[in-house]
Amino acid sequence: MTNTDTHAAALAETAAAAFRSTFGTEPEGLWAAPGRVNLIGEHTDYNDGFVMPFALPFYAVVAAAKADEWSFHSTYGEGETVRAQDLGGPTGGTVDGWAGYLAGVAWALNESGYPVGPTRFALHSDVPVGGGLSSSAAIECAVLIALADLYGHDIDRAEAARIAQKAENEYVGAPTGVLDQSASLLCEAGHVMFMDCRDLSREQVPFDLAAADLTMLVIDTQAPHRHADGEYAARRADCEEAARQLGVPFLRDAPKHAKLDDERLNRRMRHIITENERVLQTAALLKEGRTAEIGGLLTASHTSLRYDYEVSSVELDSAVDAALGAGALGARMTGGGFGGSAIALVEAASAQKVEAAVVDAAAQAGLPTPRVFTARAAAGAHRVR
Structure with missing residues (x-):
């Protein structure tokens, strides 16, 4: 094995x-x-x-x-x-x-x-x-x-x-x-x-949350998440069009303060530019052992996905808002969006409180009951036997 x-x-x-x-x-x-x-x-x-x-x-x-x-x-x-x-x-x-x-x-x-x-x-x-x-x-x-x-x-x-x-x-x-x-x-x-x-x-x-007395909650909102739908393809098409208008191969190459005449394309581009920067900042903080400090970057990512990229959903927003309201250090949707899951970085001692708040918020809004579990970083693909 x-x-x-x-x-x-x-x-x-x-x-x-x-x-x-x-x-x-x-x-x-x-x-x-x-x-x-x-x-x-x-x-x-x-x-x-x-x-x-x-x-x-x-x-x-x-x-x-x-x-x-x-x-x-x-x-x-x-x-x-x-x-x-x-x-x-x-x-x-x-x-x-x-x-x-x-x-x-x-x-x-x-x-x-x-x-x-x-x-x-x-x-x-x-x-x-x-x-x-x-x-x-x-x-x-x-x-x-x-x-x-x-x-x-x-x-x-x-x-x-x-x-x-x-x-x-x-x-x-x-x-x-x-x-x-x-x-x-x-x-x-x-x-x-x-x-x-x-x-x-x-x-x-290295991603040892327990050593920092932290927990990562994954919140499956039970709202179906489908990559093959038209909205995902539309976002990708927007990015390709923005890159074409800028004359760059991909939006990764866009100048930091690039601006186009189309406001929708500007929002899509702004998300990609700022999200890449957030990834770099997150990596730097983790390498320095400042894990709790990535929370603000996670939340900023969700805000960008919610308003600039427009791929969040009422279920995802409910989970993120409830987690933050209950004391999470940071929270964001994860994955392609339009349903699916969110994550919340929390102090280990407050994990149950945050989970309860997320479930209660969904109930109050008449949304499906989320499935919440604690994440750990596991091994990649392998032969079992």
């Missing part, structure tokens, strides 16, 4: 049991990849900017073996098995729905020069679906490392992240950046990963 924990191992055994039950044989191996929380650096990845994610101890796990045909089984709901003779391509794929994430990775590997053949998969995951915690990227990354192992490909993890992103962008049709896949593949336990999305250079920064 390599680089895993007891929780990932337990999930893997469930996947193995599902594989045996569905296909009547033993899998050749078990592979796990985590969901993620982005500490700060939202919507900066597809602008060639900076991000700071860490992996969560929630995993997508696949049991897999070579076979005569492509078969994808999932434990979601009542369990479903999808078989395909042909994976198709981005304009004519024969696999859609949840199985498209698995098929898309196989297609992307073949397209990227890493040939793989028919394989049986059984998928089991406890990464919250629709919570903005990268459940889809976790699936993609687990499948990718499984196929790489099964077919003898030694793929650099940064390149693997690009291949998984290709699957999501071109096969599934979600115009995401590379943050989610990079976090799932590259994060290390006990660390937050500072990454430059231009060249995927990265630095693992």
Whole structure:
């Protein structure tokens, strides 16, 4: 067993049991990849900017073996098995729905020069679906490392992240950046990963909240979060248009005080410019051990996402406002937005008070009851056995 924990191992055994039950044989191996929380650096990845994610101890796990045909089984709901003779391509794929994430990775590997053949998969995951915690990227990354192992490909993890992103962008049709896949593949336990999305250079920064008597709460608002919808694509298009008008490759290259005639584009651009600066400031504070001081940057990030980038929601705003009102040092939405999750940095002694305030605020507003849990920085994708 390599680089895993007891929780990932337990999930893997469930996947193995599902594989045996569905296909009547033993899998050749078990592979796990985590969901993620982005500490700060939202919507900066597809602008060639900076991000700071860490992996969560929630995993997508696949049991897999070579076979005569492509078969994808999932434990979601009542369990479903999808078989395909042909994976198709981005304009004519024969696999859609949840199985498209698995098929898309196989297609992307073949397209990227890493040939793989028919394989049986059984998928089991406890990464919250629709919570903005990268459940889809976790699936993609687990499948990718499984196929790489099964077919003898030694793929650099940064390149693997690009291949998984290709699957999501071109096969599934979600115009995401590379943050989610990079976090799932590259994060290390006990660390937050500072990454430059231009060249995927990265630095693992120690993230020991307990030593500073701090806790990070993740607040899943239970409001569905969908990356493939038109609003996400519209934000990306705005950024590309702003960069085009400025004559720069990406908004990461925009001058600090750049201004355009279009006020909407100015707001989008302002968020990207200031968010990149907040990531750099957060990294510097963490390296100096001044963890509590990042709270203000988290809150400023949410304000920017709420008003300049316009990707928050009533559920996210309720969670952030309630957390701050109850004494959180900082809070922000995390992920693509339009629902999903928020995070709150709190003093350990006040964690229960903040959680109660968030749940009560949702009830008062007639919103879904949030699921709140304490986050720890977990290991990235790995083979379980």
